[in-house]
Amino acid sequence: xxxxxxxxxxxxDLCALPENVVGEIINxxxxxxxxxxxRHGNAASALAELRGPYQYGRGGPGGWxxxxxxxxxxxxxxxxxxxxxWRRTRMPALPEGNWTDITPDWVxxxxxxxxxxxxxxxxxxxxxxxGVPHLWMVDSVNRTLEVFRLQSGGWFxxxxxxxxxxxxxxPFQEIEIELNHLWA
Numbered sequence: 001x002x003x004x005x006x007x008x009x010x011x012x013d014l015c016a017l018p019e020n021v022v023g024e025i026i027n028x029x030x031x032x033x034x035x036x037x038x039r040h041g042n043a044a045s046a047l048a049e050l051r052g053p054y055q056y057g058r059g060g061p062g063g064w065x066x067x068x069x070x071x072x073x074x075x076x077x078x079x080x081x082x083x084x085x086w087r088r089t090r091m092p093a094l095p096e097g098n099w100t101d102i103t104p105d106w107v108x109x110x111x112x113x114x115x116x117x118x119x120x121x122x123x124x125x126x127x128x129x130x131g132v133p134h135l136w137m138v139d140s141v142n143r144t145l146e147v148f149r150l151q152s153g154g155w156f157x158x159x160x161x162x163x164x165x166x167x168x169x170x171p172f173q174e175i176e177i178e179l180n181h182l183w184a
Contacts, residue, residue, distance in 0.1 A: 006028075008028030008029075008076075009025045009028055009029060009030035011025075011078065013025075013030050014030060014078060017030075017032050020034070020035055021033060021034060021035065022034075022035065022036075022069070022080050023078075023080075024077075024078055024079050024080055025076070025077060025078040026077050026079070026118075026122050026123065026126065027076075027077070027122075028076065031118065031122075033114065033115060033118075034114075036082075036110070036112070037112060039112075039140045039141070039183075040082075040110050040112050040140055042140070042182070042183075042184060043110045043138050043140040043182040043183070044068060044069075044082045044083055044108070044110050044138075045068075046181045046182045046184070047083055047108055047136075047138070047177075047182065048066065048068055048083060049181075050064075050066050050083075050085070050172055050175075050177075051066045053172075053174070053175050054066055054085065054172060059175065060172075060174055060175050061174055063087060063088050063089070064085050064086065064087055064088060064105075065085060065086045065088065065091060065094055066083065066084075066085045067083065067084055067085070067086075067094075068082070068083055069081070069082060069083075070084050070099075070100065070104075071098055071099035071100075072084060072099065072100055072101070072102075072103075072104060073099055073100070073101040074101075074103070074126050074127075074129070074130045075130070077126050078099070079123055079126060079127075081104070081107040081108065081109055081123075082108055082109055082110045082138075083107070083108040084104035084106065084107050084108070085104060085105055085106040085107075085171075086102060086104055086105055087105045090102065090105065103130045103131055103132055104132055105132070105133055105134065105171065106132070106133070106134040106135070106136070106171050106172075107127055107132050107134070107135050107136070108135075108136040108137075108138060109123065109135075109136070109137055109138070110138045110139075110140055111137055111138065111139050111140075112139075112140065112141065113141065116139075119137065120137070124155065128150065128153075128154070128155060131150060132150065133149065133150045133171070134147075134148070134149055134150070134170055134171045135147075135148040135149075135150075135155065136148070136169070138182060140182065140183060143162055143163050143179070143182075143183050144160060144161065144162050145160070145161045145162075145165075145167060145169070145179060145182075146159075146160050146161075147159050147160075147161070147167075147169040147170060149170055158170060161179060162179070163179065163180065163183075164178070164179060164180040165179050166178050166179070167179060
């Protein structure tokens, strides 16, 4: 005898979650995770400094929107990357509502012991399927940054960086990022 079909999560299920969790839907499954740790939040906040040169054009080329924890609808999936960026040529203005279905040009996940499996095994394939061109994985515990580019239908690792490396990484290679700011 076969098992009964499980009900796929709906957007209403996601909206009904308490405010102290981050909710996502992957392959019809509702996933709720606690708010990030301070170490996690510090790494994401440090990378939000990309807004200066890329969103506002201060010391960089401008032309981007960089958003912390945006809700992005990838078909049936609803994901909340730690950071995402869109070139303004593709997204001229920020959406009016609280989500978008425009695929980001860059996504950054800050992995932690509690989220690493989901970020790498469940979310990376969705980003790949929907053609996110650039993906960064930041591990604030092991103090690493992995930079990936979508290439030939898969993720190509451009580089792995650690500790206090100074990095120029796609798609933000015009500026130097001091990784030690992520681990403070």
